[in-house]
Amino acid sequence: MKVTRDNEIAPQRSLLFKITTNLTFWVLLAILAGVLLGHYHPKEGMQMEIIGKGFISIIKVFIAPIIFLTIVLGISGMGDLKKVGRIGIKSLLYFEVVTTFALAIGVAVAYIIQPGKINRTGLDVQDPSKYTGQAQAFSWLKFFMDNLTLQVLIVAIITGIIVNYLKNREAVISVLYKCSKYVFIALKWVMYLAPLGAFGGMAYTIGKFGLHTLLPLGKLMLTVYITMAVFIFLILGSILRYYKMSIWKFIKYIKEELLIVLGTSSSEAALPNLMEKLEKMGCSRAVVGLVVPTGYSFNLDGTSIYLSMSVIFLAQLYDVHLSLTEILTIIGLLMITSKGAAGVTGSGFIVLASTLTAIGKIPVEGLAFLLGVDKFMSEARALTNFIGNGVATIVISKSEKEFVAIEPVLEEQP
Template identity: 60%
Template sequence: MIGKNITRNLTFWVLLSILLGVIVGHFFPALALHAVLDEKISYNFLGTEISIGKSLSEFLSGVFISLVKLFIHPIIFLTISLGIVNMGNLKKVGRVGGKALLYFEVVTTLALIIGLGISYLLTPGEGVIRTDVAGGDITKFTQKAAAFSWLIFLKENFTIQVLGFSLFFGTFLNVVRGKARMISGMQQAEHWVFWGLKKVMYLAPLGALGGMAYTIGKFGIHSLLPLAKLMVSVYATMGIFIFVVLALIMRSCGERITTFLNYIKEELLIVLGTSSSEAALPSLMKKLERMGCSKSVVGLVVPAGYSFNLDGTSIYLSMATLFLAQVYGIQLNFEQLLTIIGVLMVTSKGAAGVTGSGFVVLASTLSALQVIPLEGLALLLGVDRFMSEARAITNFIGNGVATIWLAKHEGEFHQPEA
């Protein structure tokens, strides 16, 4: 029974594909780099650059990544537009809604900055691609990064244009009359888009096999070390965020983070086992009410935080973006780092709990920046599954802390009777 359940788990097949990719790339590099196409195929589809490499392993990973990239713009439009509609509803409930949104943006932005800062200091991506192996590619992308221009970035970037239109359309939906049918249609479209993405994610083992075989075959077995370093860096950063940043927030309202973690330990185990904070959401809401938070604050903050207060996701996305820049030897300037933060402040909202959503958000961020090759996503296919638990747990704890903080500062926290 256990063996049968394991074989139905996507993570199992991704891990098996990674192992097979390492074996093929190390012992049979000629097979991994064997050409199946005469030349690399690249074309533009509705603003999305589709690219499939000519080698066997590049072809396998390229098919998967190209399919994922097709979901970038529809998901950005639907999640951001509908998210703004939800924010409009939250504002109607008064001061608590506005303060909650402000708290979410401040804390998630802090998480982004911390992720970028630690990734910049630890440089986990250095050493994956040697300059003597891929000097031409590194030079090309470094020159593109050096030529970064805000004017060109805003004028010619289709992803940013979609983001801008989504913000405008979401605001428009808040003021237009007779919007119920339109919103219902968009919600149905969002359901089907995420359903399609979930099906595409079943091809993740194929992409992981091709990506790992190509990486090991071309750059050597030593390229595994930076991936391990990235995993350790992400877990350590999220630990620092929980036990320093969130602990200070809890301390400011007279509570201790360790006491709270012990209080929700059963829910944390559920999140750890499912890699999703959605499964333990109802139980968290009940425990927060039992702890002393008013029902109205819990009902407002927890569901909203599930979309807008993704601390763990923010940390991972910022670190993964800088990791890939380091992989390709791309020196990002201060303007580009601010751009990463600005784009992630928008794209990281609204796609929690959906299989593969973090991968799509990362792809959309790289598309918006346009100086880091999207092909580098193949490197993260395997370790992304490992880090999903850390993201979900950090998001879960962050939403609990946000609810307690807001309840305390709004006088909506009452000590439970003994």
């Protein structure tokens, strides 16, 4: 009898141990705690901002070395520079096609649901002039100078090409590989702080903006989230299904990283982990090192949906009729300017202000209505961008025959 009871209790203890030692469990618990603190004690919740920002700041320290090392190792490991160029061109083409789809879907859904037909009273409208002033100063040169990721990306590509021509190429690659290994080990230890980052981010967000202030713009938020969900499961899901893979299984595979993105509202926080997991599932180091960092600057599916939907939302808010030509102009402008909406704080509003100014029919002051809920929609943008970059890496790996499945984690069942 005693043996039977021990046999029954042992699996329960094992399950409890597995749950309580799982990082996902603690991140979820931290997010819930942050929401509760921010809602019931907003003042204390807002003070938690330093914890969330502190975690992201630590993670950002790893971004540059990881991008540099993975790209240099990827290019030098390929040897064939023609192959590097082919992957780069193929990636950029894929990014442009998919983000254009995202822009078009954002416009279409905004016209179908009409989120701008809402009551505008009771909003804490802030002065948007600081954004309109910046819109005139926006330039690709300024974007490049402010975007560390893009700078590291270019330096890494040049370095990778140079390493390819060195006589002691193998020795240099060996040293770089060891450096990469130690960087990822350090990152693994830092990730144990993820629950703290998630707690701080959620407590600050709920504490500052509250839940009741979101009611007037709830329709816009709901529309954005629904649209991004449709994009992920319909568009990205169909792309993966073409390669006989499952979007559901991919999301489950990166669930811990997605929870970190959700809690911190930043895809940067989980970017290094995504690169490591993509390699573990079968994508080659070379493709991961080239596609993921590039996609972080140019493959912004969630941001594209948000930008196009926001323009239509403001047009509806002010009852401005847009012709088909003007709608196509908006999509064309955002196809280019949306590529500058990553890595620079406030650049999303700068892109919107630039687009509204170019159209000349929608009041730029309308950006004030987006300020109150922009933080809450940033989670949806970050999650969609994050998943989109993972899918892009799998697609390029598959098309280049650089995918060797270590475990059948994503394959669709026949």
